[in-house]
Amino acid sequence: MNEQASGHRAGPVRSAAARDAILAATARLFQGQGYDHLTIEGIAKEAGVGKQTIYRWWPSRGALIAECLTDGRLIPIDFDVPYSGDLLRDVEEWLGSVLAILETPHGAMLLRSLVAAAAEDAEVGDHLSASLGVDRHLAERLAAGIRDGQLAADAPVELLGHAVLGTIIVQSLTRRPDVAGALRELVRYLVAAR
Amino acid sequence: MNEQASGHRAGPVRSAAARDAILAATARLFQGQGYDHLTIEGIAKEAGVGKQTIYRWWPSRGALIAECLTDGRLIPIDFDVPYSGDLLRDVEEWLGSVLAILETPHGAMLLRSLVAAAAEDAEVGDHLSASLGVDRHLAERLAAGIRDGQLAADAPVELLGHAVLGTIIVQSLTRRPDVAGALRELVRYLVAAR
Amino acid sequence: MNEQASGHRAGPVRSAAARDAILAATARLFQGQGYDHLTIEGIAKEAGVGKQTIYRWWPSRGALIAECLTDGRLIPIDFDVPYSGDLLRDVEEWLGSVLAILETPHGAMLLRSLVAAAAEDAEVGDHLSASLGVDRHLAERLAAGIRDGQLAADAPVELLGHAVLGTIIVQSLTRRPDVAGALRELVRYLVAAR
């Protein structure tokens, strides 16, 4: 009845507690049971929240996962690559922290689930590679390697990052036993001085 | 009265027509709608078949996809790698036929769906990389390249195959526009004479 | 600082505009869609009013309907029974105006909805029979008929009113085609000189 002339609407504001509970529940269930088996109803129950509150703010399961990623609730945010001067050592350090994900209890399943989510939802793929720092940190470190003369000048730095991440994914999808060893060998070859 | 020791039971055997109808329907629906949205009921209806007939012979959706793969109903079987003497040219030819999948109408979605299926079902991953000839044909061609002196002796041939396939997957999952160009650049770098 | 002992509270009082908008919306929606399908949210939206404003003043859907009835927003208020000296003619005139409700576009549904509301909420039933004037006007006219010697002395005037209204209801609930004709026949029999 009363007309408001104000520019922004009145009324209650998004509940930070609900948002946090939902994302926490999503992360917990995702890590425990994988992407299939992850249901909106399950999340709502786990979070003690109404389903509608989820549907109000997220359009899909994928969007939830994507936001969990950007919040660092599934894997650490923004894997860094150090700069010690030794390119191979630096890349291997980054690789080690990425591969550490696979060492955690359900790490392999977690990664496969992230791949499944990324296959279904574009956002997830972007946030995943962003989290791992493939495009930013790793590519930049490789570029620095070129400047330092430790990598061929024509090395496609961004693609090499995708190649490393992709290899991890392929090995995970085909359930290879020693992903870590294989990846270390690959990186050693790719980054070898020429 | 007395139990027969006969090795083979009485009654009709597995219907080849049903098997074919089921796999054909699976392939059709998978290509049209993707892995999520692919349902057993949908396949049964499309194939004009009872659900039980599917459950009798395949334990899961993934198994159906895996068998479609080995039957070459989703992507061509057994991508070959020619041997012309020129390693780069041969690998690029193989790469071209793999990338051709992405050019088909729903090719990108098909690949993402295969990845989703592989993430859920181990079998699919194996059959996928087998179909593409990554481990056998490509790795062997690379090994021959080493013998021919066109590739570094310490090149991890199998891992390089995974790296190429993995890069395709990563780029597909992040919806990159020019996967083909990028892959050609990567291969050129990996296979470059040292 | 110091609390005033003033008898009337601070702040605005009940908004007459809101009350009217709510009742008008209720009547509109009730007539258009029936009692089931009538929702508080729908009324609030239709009235341009917050839900809380409805809940603040009415305890239930039924109370809204009851108030619409006493306001004459659903059916005319207080059907009168004339006194011409001819009992049958007077009762038939009352009957005609009651049956006129059924002739309106969604009249039959309106009546059924009122019955549904009355079945759920006691208030509605009272207000309904009050609106129709069954207990007051009709019963009194019948009593006058007894005094005039046009109706048997032992006629249970109030019950006869319920019988007439009840017959309308039963015929409406069973979707009889010619309720009006039937009711005229019934009234003629009930009020017949003995």
Added chain:
Amino acid sequence: MNEQASGHRAGPVRSAAARDAILAATARLFQGQGYDHLTIEGIAKEAGVGKQTIYRWWPSRGALIAECLTDGRLIPIDFDVPYSGDLLRDVEEWLGSVLAILETPHGAMLLRSLVAAAAEDAEVGDHLSASLGVDRHLAERLAAGIRDGQLAADAPVELLGHAVLGTIIVQSLTRRPDVAGALRELVRYLVAAR
């Protein structure tokens, strides 16, 4: 795959156990909680049955109630009217058995709920008046009364039945205290020798 030439379809047949459990649960819950508060989910849970099994065979809550009525699960089926020669006594006996419904623990609510259901679903109204024997048994008994000279020749027998039932309904909806007494008075008046 195999084409059947048979006229009626193969496959499993409707489960009598499920049908019975569903109707029993419906009747139980309807009597306990009334028509509003009666939910399909509640019935399914109470019956130990999937929701779909209900939706497969009944289009609406009303249809369930209607079938409960024809099965005699809510009120006795087919109230009879005796023929003793004394019209008033016979009608009062029928009336007594109808009013007995109101004496049961939640009898008044049961009747109101039936009215609510009838207001929403046409079928229920028909089955309700059929169950009570208003149109068949009572109307026929009244017709016999006319033949016996105990009722005026022009008495609209069917309408009188509706009037009696309608009066019960109106009195129930307005929560009158002594419905039984009132009805007995009404019937005595209606059936009085002229």
Added chain:
DNA sequence: GACTAAGCGAGACGGTACGTCAAGTCTTGTC
């Protein structure tokens, strides 16, 4: 040639989850 036993199309069944709607309560900011 009759008898069996399995395969088959169909689809009913008890479930789980979907995404939507509305209930009634609570919160925010405006008047």
Added chain:
DNA sequence: GACAAGACTTGACGTACCGTCTCGCTTAGTC
């Protein structure tokens, strides 16, 4: 403090599939 707006939890809606289980055939051996 009433109000419009609308977020919140709860719970039911009606639908889609799951995987299992009859049905009433058809058919391929075995006796």
